[in-house]
């Protein structure tokens with residue numbers, strides 16, 4: 231399924247090779263890892279593609295075997311790679327996932343990575359203008375100042391062209407100081423047409439707050455549609471006609487890594503089909519739920535037919 235032309239969805243951000251511990255414990259105690267693919271923007275791209283979307287990845291990767299592996303994986307998935315640049319100045323980043331008592335922890339080796347060296351002049355202006363949706367994340371903004379500037383420049387181009395902007399704060403405290411994160415995330419929310427914050431990160435960023443109050447806060451900041459991810463409690467959706475609760479799918483979860491990206495990617499793919507927002511949200515909670523039934527970020531992302539066959543009936 232090789233793809234060559236610019237797609238309706240462009241996902242901007244850093245792919246990371248993932249080494250996921252097979253046993254519980256800290257990194258100094260575990261001894262084996264499953265290799266896989268991660269990085270929130272790439273997870274989003276795979277989820278959107280498997281959900282039926284047309285997707286281009288926009289990033290910079292190293293001239294190294296991990297960069298080759300990503301190009302192969304994206305091509306196999308049918309994700310367009312014509313906007314992916316390669317740089318000899320930095321490697322493709324990697325991270326480890328360790329687990330303890332149902333929680334997972336990321337340890338990054340991404341400082342100075344090729345993606346962190348992205349600058350606004352690398353942006354494919356025409357492609358962003360022609361796309362229908364640009365997806366941006368807080369991780370991309372946290373990895374370096376130049377990547378952060380690149381994300382805002384991309385949003386500026388999208389805004390001027392009428393390309394929709396979707397935004398996932400994906401706040402990772404290890405990447406950047408809280409104060410800077412709050413101001414960049416608030417500014418990004420104000421520019422976005424659709425946002426996918428999680429309740430967990432919302433509380434980290436803004437302190438204790440009830441879910442409905444959090445949705446209202448994001449609307450006040452200027453977001454168009456707010457889809458607040460509540461993990462095992464589903465999601466809250468605000469898309470112009472009040473706040474609706476979308477129940478979660480019941481699953482035997484083993485690993486929630488990448489579930490939020492799967493949520494956002496599948497929502498975006500459904501949105502591009504002009505489905506009603508509530509349908510998109512039910513589709514997304516189902517996809518995210520299914521993605522937690524396997525280990526790692528990308529391998530368990532479900533295909534469209536599996537999402538549809540597990541989706542709960544709804545009013546739309």
Ligand SMILES: O=C(O)C(=O)C[C@H](O)[C@H](O)CO
Nearest residue numbers: 268269270369487488491527
């Ligand atoms: O945490 C990050 O920066 C990553 O992109 C790694 C993971 O793939 C991502 O967090 C999952 O959402």
